[in-house]
Amino acid sequence: MIRLLLLLSLFFSLSASTPIRPIEVWIADDLDFLVEFYKERHQTPEISLREEKTAKVLASELRKVGFEVTENFGGYGIVGILKNGKGPTILYRTDMDALPMPEKTGLEYASKETVLLNGNEVGAMHSCGHDLHMTTWLGTARALAANKRQWKGTLLLIGQPAEEIGAGARMMLEAGLYEKFGVPDYGLGLHSSPTIKAGQIGVADGYTMANTEMIDIDVFGVGAHGASPHMSIDPVVISSMIIMELQTIVSRNVKPIDDAVVTVGAVQGGTVGNIIPDQVKLRLTVRTFKEEVRQLIHRRIKEVCNGTAMAAGLPKEKWPQVNIPEKFTPANYNHPELTKRVVKSAEESLGKQNVVYAEPQLVGEDFAMYGSTEDKVPTVLFWLGTVSQEKIDNNDLPGLHSPFYYPEPRESIETGVNVTSSILIDLFND
Numbered sequence: 280m281i282r283l284l285l286l287l288s289l290f291f292s293l294s295a296s297t298p299i300r301p302i303e304v305w306i307a308d309d310l311d312f313l314v315e316f317y318k319e320r321h322q323t324p325e326i327s328l329r330e331e332k333t334a335k336v337l338a339s340e341l342r343k344v345g346f347e348v349t350e351n352f353g354g355y356g357i358v359g360i361l362k363n364g365k366g367p368t369i370l371y372r373t374d375m376d377a378l379p380m381p382e383k384t385g386l387e388y389a390s391k392e393t394v395l396l397n398g399n400e401v402g403a404m405h406s407c408g409h410d411l412h413m414t415t416w417l418g419t420a421r422a423l424a425a426n427k428r429q430w431k432g433t434l435l436l437i438g439q440p441a442e443e444i445g446a447g448a449r450m451m452l453e454a455g456l457y458e459k460f461g462v463p464d465y466g467l468g469l470h471s472s473p474t475i476k477a478g479q480i481g482v483a484d485g486y487t488m489a490n491t492e493m494i495d496i497d498v499f500g501v502g503a504h505g506a507s508p509h510m511s512i513d514p515v516v517i518s519s520m521i522i523m524e525l526q527t528i529v530s531r532n533v534k535p536i537d538d539a540v541v542t543v544g545a546v547q548g549g550t551v552g553n554i555i556p557d558q559v560k561l562r563l564t565v566r567t568f569k570e571e572v573r574q575l576i577h578r579r580i581k582e583v584c585n586g587t588a589m590a591a592g593l594p595k596e597k598w599p600q601v602n603i604p605e606k607f608t609p610a611n612y613n614h615p616e617l618t619k620r621v622v623k624s625a626e627e628s629l630g631k632q633n634v635v636y637a638e639p640q641l642v643g644e645d646f647a648m649y650g651s652t653e654d655k656v657p658t659v660l661f662w663l664g665t666v667s668q669e670k671i672d673n674n675d676l677p678g679l680h681s682p683f684y685y686p687e688p689r690e691s692i693e694t695g696v697n698v699t700s701s702i703l704i705d706l707f708n709d
């Protein structure tokens with residue numbers, strides 16, 4: 280009887296034209312377990328590089344359903360493998376870390392955890408939905424393990440640490456992920472969307488998320504008494520000119536059809552009003568899609584800095600120092616051919632109306648690294664809708680990293696597991 284009701288409710292929750300796949304019935308039966316698992320993860324968040332207990336739980340759950348699991352691979356990273364005959368190897372990644380911030384959702388399963396960060400006790404919260412990613416990932420692992428007759432190949436599941444600090448994917452790749460476990464034929468990932476309705480997914484091909492880098496500029500000068508500016512070469516004034524000049528890089532140097540952001544997020548220098556300091560620090564974030572645009576922006580930042588300092592009368596050795604870190608998070612590129620296949624499977628699983636176009640954003644996601652090695656693995660990262668229609672109607676949509684953000688668990692998990700299982704099965708069987 281329960282099974283019949285589930286079937287009926289599934290039938291009505293999907294559009295009449297969408298045939299129910301057998302695996303969706305299995306997933307509906309697993310939902311209570313998954314929602315409970317989600318709430319446990321939500322209540323026990325661990326921040327970047329401290330995902331020890333979370334990783335242990337995931338590893339143990341994978342082992343229970345027959346995966347061969349390697350732990351502590353690149354920090355607390357885990358790698359789970361399920362071999363099921365001859366076929367492609369597909370990587371599917373979840374992130375595991377939470378953020379150091381107090382939760383303010385008021386949910387009965389809200390996190391009350393705290394962490395010590397730089398000597399201060401602060402709250403910890405899964406405000407980026409990584410708890411939902413882990414649940415969808417485990418749900419998919421369980422569904423594929425229990426329905427092995429429906430696919431052939433090797434499922435390579437990655438539990439990645441430290442996404443929020445843009446370090447975890449690199450840590451796992453540098454630990455030899457592809458050398459040890461083989462280069463996958465495809466890579467798949469998803470991220471919670473705080474604006475797309477639960478029950479839907481959002482996707483686009485090509486560049487969908489940006490090259491993300493933090494650049495620091497040390498601006499030097501000659502300090503003096505605030506009453507004797509003529510005795511100084513004022514780095515506060517030089518910095519202000521640099522900041523204004525940096526605004527022209529995107530508007531005047533980057534081609535209008537290319538996308539980029541140059542944001543000065545912090546200006547640090549001086550102590551009190553009557554001292555002209557001899558140094559100011561500017562902290563920037565630069566976001567781009569194309570490598571040539573990234574290089575152009577680097578060059579222009581240096582030219583603006585040097586030119587402004589020279590005009591202020593500073594000798595060459597006191598021109599600003601532009602610190603560009605070697606390591607950065609590359610832009611996420613959704614492989615067009617693979618995106619087409621993902622969209623087709625998703626439309627068959629959720630109905631055409633529930634697969635929406637998601638416009639590119641200049642946020643960063645280190646999932647991009649899995650497709651950015653010399654192996655050129657085709658990858659797709661899509662958005663999983665998580666919010667209720669009511670919230671969309673009221674325009675009550677706290678963003679990711681907001682202390683008020685939370686997904687609708689049951690519907691988001693069900694959609695996530697259904698769509699990911701369908702995509703994987705279709706890719707395995709093609």
Ligand SMILES: [Zn+2]
Binds near residue numbers: 407443679
């Ligand atoms: Zn985040």
Ligand SMILES: [Zn+2]
Binds near residue numbers: 407442
């Ligand atoms: Zn995230």
